[in-house]
Amino acid sequence: MRVLITGVGAVAQEPRPAGDGADDAWFDPVPHLGRRGWKYFSPATRYLLAAGNEAIGRRHSDEALTGAASECFGVVAGTEYAIAGVHRRMYDTLRTEGVRGISPAEVPAFSMNTPASQLAISAGARAFSVTVTNPVTAGLEAVHLAATALRTGRADRVVAAATDQAPPGVEGLGHDAAAAVLLTADSTDSADSTDSAGGPVGGSAGGSCEGALALAEITGGVSRFVPVDADGRWNPVALALGARRIAALAAGVEGSESTTRPRLVVSAPASAHEFAVAVREAVGDALDTPGSDVRDRHTEVQEARHCAVSGLLELVTLAKSGESALVVSVSGSGRLTAIALGNASRPEFH
Amino acid sequence: MTVVVTGMGSVSCFGSGTTALWDGLLRADQLPVPAPDDCGLSFRPNFYAGPETRSPDDPSGSAPQDATHGVSSHAPGGRTSALIAAAVAEAVGEAGLTHEQLADAGLSVGTSLGDIDLAEPADSATAAAASAGSGPRGSDSAAGQAGEDERGLATHHVASVIAARFGIGGPNHTLSTACSAGAYAVSWGAELIETGQADLVLVCGGDAFSRVAVGTLERFELVDSEHCRPFDTARAGMVTGEGAVAMVLESAESARRRGATAHAELAAHAWSCDAHHPMAPEPTGEQLRRSVADVLADVPEAPGAVVLHRAGVAGNDTVEADAVGEALSVLIAPAEVVGSAPKAVMGHTAGAAGVFGCAIAALILRHGLVPPNAHVENVDPDCPLAVPVGNPVPLARPSVLVSGTGFGGNNAVLLWRAAE
Numbered sequence: 010m011r012v013l014i015t016g017v018g019a020v021a022q023e024p025r026p027a028g029d030g031a032d033d034a035w036f037d038p039v040p041h042l043g044r045r046g047w048k049y050f051s052p053a054t055r056y057l058l059a060a061g062n063e064a065i066g067r068r069h070s071d072e073a074l075t076g077a078a079s080e081c082f083g084v085v086a087g088t089e090y091a092i093a094g095v096h097r098r099m100y101d102t103l104r105t106e107g108v109r110g111i112s113p114a115e116v117p118a119f120s121m122n123t124p125a126s127q128l129a130i131s132a133g134a135r136a137f138s139v140t141v142t143n144p145v146t147a148g149l150e151a152v153h154l155a156a157t158a159l160r161t162g163r164a165d166r167v168v169a170a171a172t173d174q175a176p177p178g179v180e181g182l183g184h185d186a187a188a189a190v191l192l193t194a195d196s197t198d199s200a201d202s203t204d205s206a207g208g209p210v211g212g213s214a215g216g217s218c219e220g221a222l223a224l225a226e227i228t229g230g231v232s233r234f235v236p237v238d239a240d241g242r243w244n245p246v247a248l249a250l251g252a253r254r255i256a257a258l259a260a261g262v263e264g265s266e267s268t269t270r271p272r273l274v275v276s277a278p279a280s281a282h283e284f285a286v287a288v289r290e291a292v293g294d295a296l297d298t299p300g301s302d303v304r305d306r307h308t309e310v311q312e313a314r315h316c317a318v319s320g321l322l323e324l325v326t327l328a329k330s331g332e333s334a335l336v337v338s339v340s341g342s343g344r345l346t347a348i349a350l351g352n353a354s355r356p357e358f359h
Numbered sequence: 360m361t362v363v364v365t366g367m368g369s370v371s372c373f374g375s376g377t378t379a380l381w382d383g384l385l386r387a388d389q390l391p392v393p394a395p396d397d398c399g400l401s402f403r404p405n406f407y408a409g410p411e412t413r414s415p416d417d418p419s420g421s422a423p424q425d426a427t428h429g430v431s432s433h434a435p436g437g438r439t440s441a442l443i444a445a446a447v448a449e450a451v452g453e454a455g456l457t458h459e460q461l462a463d464a465g466l467s468v469g470t471s472l473g474d475i476d477l478a479e480p481a482d483s484a485t486a487a488a489a490s491a492g493s494g495p496r497g498s499d500s501a502a503g504q505a506g507e508d509e510r511g512l513a514t515h516h517v518a519s520v521i522a523a524r525f526g527i528g529g530p531n532h533t534l535s536t537a538c539s540a541g542a543y544a545v546s547w548g549a550e551l552i553e554t555g556q557a558d559l560v561l562v563c564g565g566d567a568f569s570r571v572a573v574g575t576l577e578r579f580e581l582v583d584s585e586h587c588r589p590f591d592t593a594r595a596g597m598v599t600g601e602g603a604v605a606m607v608l609e610s611a612e613s614a615r616r617r618g619a620t621a622h623a624e625l626a627a628h629a630w631s632c633d634a635h636h637p638m639a640p641e642p643t644g645e646q647l648r649r650s651v652a653d654v655l656a657d658v659p660e661a662p663g664a665v666v667l668h669r670a671g672v673a674g675n676d677t678v679e680a681d682a683v684g685e686a687l688s689v690l691i692a693p694a695e696v697v698g699s700a701p702k703a704v705m706g707h708t709a710g711a712a713g714v715f716g717c718a719i720a721a722l723i724l725r726h727g728l729v730p731p732n733a734h735v736e737n738v739d740p741d742c743p744l745a746v747p748v749g750n751p752v753p754l755a756r757p758s759v760l761v762s763g764t765g766f767g768g769n770n771a772v773l774l775w776r777a778a779e
Contacts, residue, residue, distance in 0.1 A: 079634065080649070089515060093478075096511070099571045100479055103399035108574040110399075116575045117637035117766070121471070121535040126767030129634045135646055137630035138769055139543060142473070142515045142535045150532055154547065157554055163630060182512070232530040234466070234522040247462060247528045342519035344531050 012156045013223040013353055015166075016191035017325045018063025020056050022184040024314055036185065042069045051118035053091040054127050056187030057172035061128045064168055064189035073133030083136035083164040085155045086125035087147025087171040089317040091140075094176040095119050124172050136164035145278060145313060145340035146232075147171060148321035152190065152348050153230035159194040167192045173316035183278070186315035188322050192227060223353035225328040228261035235284075235343040243287060243343065251345050252291035255337060258349035259296060262333045271333040271349070276311045276320045281341035285310040288339050313338070324348060362549045363621035363778055365614050366456070366607035367718050368449025370442050371705050372407040372600060376449060380604075380715075381722050384730035385751055389704035390586050391598050398573040402584055406568055407706030409601030412441035436513075436520035437474025442603035443517060443565040444524055450561065451525065454607035454619060458526060465530035465551050465560035468518045469544030470710035471537055475569045478511020517565070529557050535710065538668070540564060541604075542713025542763025542771035546628040548608050558613040564714035565603030572709070573599055579638070581672055587707070588734040589669040589676055589700040590746050597670040600706020604714045606721070621778035623721040626758060629653035633768020640675055641768055644682030650772040651686035651760065661691035662774065663756035664729045665744060666716040668764045669700040670707045675764070677741055683762055684743030697752060698744030699723075703733040713763035713771065720759035720775040727754045 022035045038047050041059035046069075050058070061084070062069055074082055095118045102110040117123050122140040129138035139154060141147045148171030155169035170189035175182035233251035236244050262271045273292060277285030289310060313319030320338030327334045327350055337347045369376060372391075373383030383389055391405035398404055436444075451461070518533045530551050534543045541564030548562035576582050576597065583596040614621050629650040635641035655661070665683055669676045684693035701719055702708075708715060723729055728751040735748045745752075757777040764770050 073634065080631070080646075083630075083632070090512075092472075093512065093514075096475075096478060096571055099575065103570060103574045106399075107401075108399040108578055111575060111578055113578050116578055119571065119575055120537050120637075120766050122537050122765070122767045122769060123637055126632075126637050126769070129632050129767070130636070133634055135632050135634050138536070138632040138634070138767060139547075139630075140535045142470075142533045143518055143531065144515055147533075154532070157550060157556070161550060161554060176512070179512070232465075232532065234519075234528050234531040236523045236526050236528065244526070244528075247526075250463070250528065340519070342516060343523065344519060 010160060011195040012159050012227040013193045013195050014190045014225045014227065014328045015193040015223055016064040016066050017189065017224060017328055018060040019188040019322060019325050020059045021186035021315055021322060024184055049114040050127060051091065051095055052174040052185065053088060053172045054124040056185060057086060057124040057128055057170055058131060060187035060189040061132065061168050061170050064191040065132055067132060073131060075133055079133040079135040081136055081165040082134045083158060083167040084125050084129045084134045084138045085141065085151040085167060085169050086128070087141045087151040087317045088121060088124060088173055089142060089144045089147060090173050090175050091121050091124055092119050094174060097176055128168065143344060145317055146320065146338045146344050146346040147317035148188065148319065149324065149336065149338040149346040149348050150232060152227065152321065152324065153232060153346060155192050156227045156230055159192060165194050171318040171321045173318050175316060183316040184314055186318040186322060188318050188325050190325060190328065225331065226351040226353040227348060228351045229258045229349040231255050231258060231347045233345045235345065237343065243284060248287065248291050252288065252295040255292050255335065255345065255347040256295035258335055258347060262335070262349045262351045271335050273308060273335050274311060274323050274327065275337045275339060276313045276323050277339035278313045278341060281339055282310055284341065285339040288337065288345060292337065320346065324350060360553050361611040362552050362608050362625040363611050363614050364606050364623045364721050365609055365619040365621055366450040366454025367605065367622070367721060368446040368453065369604045369718060370409055370445045371602035372409060374410050375445060377718065377722065383704060384701060384719065387704060387731045387733035391706060394568065394573065396570050398570045400574060400577050404573050404577070404582055404584065405586060405598055407598065407600030409442055412438060412445060436516060437477040438567040439470060439474045439565045439603070440517045440520040442567060442601065443468070443521055443563050443605065446603040446605040447521060447525060447561055447563055450605040450607050456607065460559060461526050462528045464527050465548060465557035466518055466522050466527045467544045467548035467560055467562045468521065468533045469540035469564035469714055470517055470533060471535060471540055471566050472569050472572060472709065473514040473517050475514055476567055478514055479570050527561060536769040537765035537767055538707065538709055539713055539763035539765035539769045539771050540710035542716065542761065542773060545606065545714055545717050546630065546771050546773060549625050549628060552608060552610050559607065559609040561605055562608055562714060563603065563605035564711035566709035566711050567601050568599065583671055586734055587671045587703050589671040589703055590732045590735045590739050590742065592737040592739055594671040594673055596672055597707045600708045602705060602708040602711050602715065604711055604718050606714065606718055623724045623775045624778050626658065626774040626776045627654035628771070628773040631770045635768050638766050640678045640764060642678060644678040646768065647679065647764060647770045648682040648686050650770050651683050654772050654774040655686060655690060658758065658774070660756050661687060661696060662758040662760045663754040664697040664699055664723055665760040665762065666699050666701065666720050668712065668762050670702050679762060679764060680742045680744060693743040694745050696744050697729045698742060698746055699729055700732055716761040716763060717773055717775065720761050723754055723759050724757060724775060724777045729754055
């Protein structure tokens with residue numbers, strides 16, 4: 010079975026000059042969400058609905074899926090700060106006015122899963138709605154989890170997304186954004202039976218992507234953690250092992266009949282730049298073995314400026330361009346999440 | 360591929376250790392204590408308090424020294440991280456994992472609010488000090504500078520803190536599907552093993568006391584001001600609880616290779632989403648019923664017991680029991696299956712609850728006993744399952760269903776059976 014990207018969506022605040030102040034006027038919900046119905050949604054939820062709807066190819070006013078189709082459709086979203094702003098506000102309100110000062114309508118915004126849940130409600134996704142919350146890497150982890158769930162048959166289609174809004178008034182955490190990819194299971198050439206991994210979830214994936222234009226293929230994903238040793242250095246064994254696992258993904262990308270070698274794209278916050286360079290070098294070294302290579306192994310580390318959405322924004326850009334790539338999201342705590350993106354060009358999708 | 364449990368650890372209002380957990384469940388008399396704060400309410404709410412914890416970084420902490428192998432955390436974390444670290448240390452010890460095995464193991468954490476105490480200090484000065492604790496290398500973003508602005512930005516670093524503390528180098532994930540986060544964390548950990556992405560995964564859940572959580576729950580009148588009594592007709596809501604629980608999951612082949620004892624086997628697991636309302640369950644419970652039916656699809660016989668999510672919120676309790684009962688009725692009269700609601704004695708531990716459900720299922724299978732339900736004067740007449748009170752009852756058939764539900768209609772169901 011192949012996992013294809015059949016839609017993408019993104020909304021992102023452009024970085025502004027320092028001292029320009031926080032500004033949420035960059036996003037106008039009306040074109041994305043209509044004039045009504047979103048007043049009590051947190052910014053993170055609004056962004057996710059906008060990006061998610063774009064990836065799915067639906068209008069906000071479209072009816073939600075129902076019945077069997079909705080039971081084969083899932084949502085996975087990554088976020089780091091979805092509740093940070095509202096929690097600060099509620100905490101201060103509790104201490105000054107008491108609980109009566111909190112509006113019941115805004116209480117759902119105090120749950121990390123609410124952006125994904127609102128997308129599941131509006132699109133009618135009943136296979137599952139999962140939220141992952143690791144800082145920085147959660148966006149690519151959403152893709153990893155979604156692709157795995159497609160392979161185990163939990164769904165035929167999954168929106169893998171991320172959304173973040175760093176708490177207003179805190180400088181330097183990152184900019185607002187959401188991004189989403191629609192992943193579709195393609196069983197048209199599923200001669201292999203390696204996907205029968207025990208899930209009790211039924212449902213045929215065949216034919217579900219009929220007529221869908223595939224932008225790219227997700228050929229694999231890896232998640233690793235590199236601890237710091239007592240001497241304060243990144244554990245070299247863990248770093249090398251993680252890099253080898255990531256490099257091994259390149260073989261899958263090349264296997265998807267791509268003639269060009271995949272790009273290596275590493276995304277990390279500025280505070281994790283040094284570690285990201287070490288990761289890039291380690292993956293490059295691991296790739297210097299016969300049969301696997303990437304272009305631009307010395308490419309600069311991309312600065313992750315949109316919190317947990319950053320890695321997914323890179324993935325969306327690459328999927329649109331049709332380039333095959335290894336996208337690696339790196340957090341300052343030592344977490345690596347990599348997604349392998351293959352060229353999906355195949356006659357049946359033209 | 361079969362996934363088995365080879366180690367467990369727990370900290371809860373019963374104290375530290377799975378022995379204390381099991382003893383507390385059998386005693387069935389635990390009551391909550393007054394919360395440290397009125398949480399902005401007109402009354403002082405109760406909660407089921409976890410034990411005192413040391414910093415997960417503290418070498419004199421509850422983790423055995425040999426479990427750390429000199430690996431030190433560079434982000435200190437908050438109370439939830441400390442609770443989880445204690446539970447993971449016990450689970451790692453019971454499973455007998457080596458440093459080398461941990462270096463390639465996965466970590467799947469379920470938590471609702473993470474280290475929320477870092478964002479809810481007793482006073483603002485403490486807040487700044489708490490969030491300034493992580494050094495520059497420990498910061499995932501721009502934390503590390505002191506000040507009110509930085510308050511509580513590191514609440515979701517739990518998986519980093521735990522992985523760094525124990526040198527867990529494999530797949531690293533945090534799932535936050537509200538109150539079913541723990542059930543999803545266990546299921547996802549199993550899926551990593553079933554799909555060949557890891558041989559061994561630490562699955563754990565934890566949550567600590569949060570003023571804002573209690574306050575906002577009461578805004579919807581979801582808090583019982585006395586104690587949690589999910590099977591009593593007078594139930595008036597949930598009562599929050601603190602705790603953390605960890606399980607070592609591994610492939611049966613890996614356990615055999617290591618000579619480790621399997622305590623229970625995962626027979627099946629399924630997910631669904633109501634896609635109905637951000638907080639309330641869909642009234643017919645159709646999606647939860649579908650998940651229960653999915654895990655029961657190929658079983659040779661009905662489970663002997665169900666560890667319910669049941670938290671004392673009458674409407675939600677009824678939707679869950681009806682959905683589970685309806686799916687069971689294909690195999691057996693639901694009254695032949697024992698229902699268990701552990702939240703009566705340990706409160707709603709949020710992101711830990713689903714992992715506690717699975718650990719309790721494994722303990723029920725190990726002991727062949729189902730603990731009695733606590734704080735029941737008049738049994739809810741609408742529950743289709745058997746509701747034992749007073750004394751534990753024998754487990755009639757060697758499999759146990761665990762149901763996890765949460766805000767957003769996030770359902771996860773797991774079926775455990777006795778290890779072969």
